[in-house]
Amino acid sequence: MTDLYIVSGFLGAGKTTLIQTMARNVFQSQKIVVIENDFGEAGIDASCLRSCEIMVTSINAGCICCSMSGDFYKAIGQIVKEYAPDVILVEPSGVGKLSDIIKACLRRKDLVLIRRCITVVDGNRFDKYKENYGDFFVNQIRYADLILLSHQTGDCGKIEETIGKIKEINQEARIAADFWDSIPSSVFLFGKRVEAVKELEKEPVQSPKFPRILKVFSSPLGLAKEIFTSVTIECPEVLTEEQLKEKLNRVLDHGDGVILRGKGIVKGMDGGMMFHYIPGMLNVKSVSAEGTRVCFIGTGLKEQQIKSLFQGEL
Numbered sequence: 421m422t423d424l425y426i427v428s429g430f431l432g433a434g435k436t437t438l439i440q441t442m443a444r445n446v447f448q449s450q451k452i453v454v455i456e457n458d459f460g461e462a463g464i465d466a467s468c469l470r471s472c473e474i475m476v477t478s479i480n481a482g483c484i485c486c487s488m489s490g491d492f493y494k495a496i497g498q499i500v501k502e503y504a505p506d507v508i509l510v511e512p513s514g515v516g517k518l519s520d521i522i523k524a525c526l527r528r529k530d531l532v533l534i535r536r537c538i539t540v541v542d543g544n545r546f547d548k549y550k551e552n553y554g555d556f557f558v559n560q561i562r563y564a565d566l567i568l569l570s571h572q573t574g575d576c577g578k579i580e581e582t583i584g585k586i587k588e589i590n591q592e593a594r595i596a597a598d599f600w601d602s603i604p605s606s607v608f609l610f611g612k613r614v615e616a617v618k619e620l621e622k623e624p625v626q627s628p629k630f631p632r633i634l635k636v637f638s639s640p641l642g643l644a645k646e647i648f649t650s651v652t653i654e655c656p657e658v659l660t661e662e663q664l665k666e667k668l669n670r671v672l673d674h675g676d677g678v679i680l681r682g683k684g685i686v687k688g689m690d691g692g693m694m695f696h697y698i699p700g701m702l703n704v705k706s707v708s709a710e711g712t713r714v715c716f717i718g719t720g721l722k723e724q725q726i727k728s729l730f731q732g733e734l
């Protein structure tokens with residue numbers, strides 16, 4: 421039986437960052453495979469994790485829990501057989517429901533044992549995300565047995581307030597607000613399962629859904645796709661940091677709709693350049709990973725408009 425950990429959280433919460441921390445601090449001597457499920461993000465996280473020498477299997481263009489669940493089912497079988505990892509880490513898309521991911525993993529309980537359902541919660545954007553995207557955001561909190569706060573401002577009062585709000589949704593989960601590097605490994609590895617997950621475990625295991633069948637049923641991805649759109653842009657040019665920021669700011673300032681997430685890897689003057697955008701934060705840094713793609717996720721985005729803004733003359 422292979423140990424499986426789910427690392428969920430809303431867009432930009434810090435899932436990939438946490439997986440890197442866990443690979444470094446918790447599973448340092450173990451063979452890890454990460455199953456990464458981008459929502460239209462063109463494998464950007466996967467490139468980043470691979471550059472940290474983590475083995476990654478990407479399932480793109482859908483969501484593990486629904487349209488791709490047949491692929492997910494097969495992927496787990498293949499990974500266990502071919503790589504025999506000690507640990508599988510599943511990073512669902514930020515707009516996936518944790519309960520659906522757990523159900524998808526339970527379909528392979530012949531091969532994997534869910535050890536921990538972890539959710540990263542952006543402590544700085546809690547109210548906004550809960551109010552506007554509660555279907556996903558609240559579900560990710562309710563089914564977690566370990567919740568880690570990210571994007572904290574250092575304001576202890578605000579942290580306590582956010583923890584109080586999380587407890588209104590899930591009283592049983594362990595909540596950790598410390599710096600992740602300082603959290604003992606045992607917190608990630610062991611702990612009580614919350615009742616909500618125990619209930620899911622009691623449900624009869626359903627066969628994986630394959631796309632042919634899915635056309636008949638509405639799916640959670642249907643919901644995510646109705647609400648969120650993603651725009652991916654090829655960017656083969658070499659850019660300076662200023663040029664990249666100017667392109668990004670044109671999209672962020674003048675694009676219609678609400679951009680909730682932006683990320684990408686492009687060619688910089690001295691190698692790869694990666695950016696992350698979440699509302700109120702834009703980070704650009706040099707990376708060893710290579711890439712020529714940027715992606716925006718949000719609501720009400722206009723693909724052509726975003727492409728023109730990004731690709732237009734500088």
Ligand SMILES: Nc1nc2c(ncn2[C@@H]2O[C@H](COP(=O)(O)OP(=O)(O)OP(=O)(O)O)[C@@H](O)[C@H]2O)c(=O)[nH]1
Pocket residue numbers: 429430431432433434435436437438465513514569570571572681683696703
């Ligand atoms: N200030 C701050 N930044 C963070 C923290 N965690 C992650 N970040 C940054 O937030 C950005 C997004 O982090 P990721 O780890 O890519 O988030 P994710 O949840 O995998 O995002 P998705 O790709 O949308 O699923 C990156 O620039 C991180 O460096 C945190 O605790 N504090």
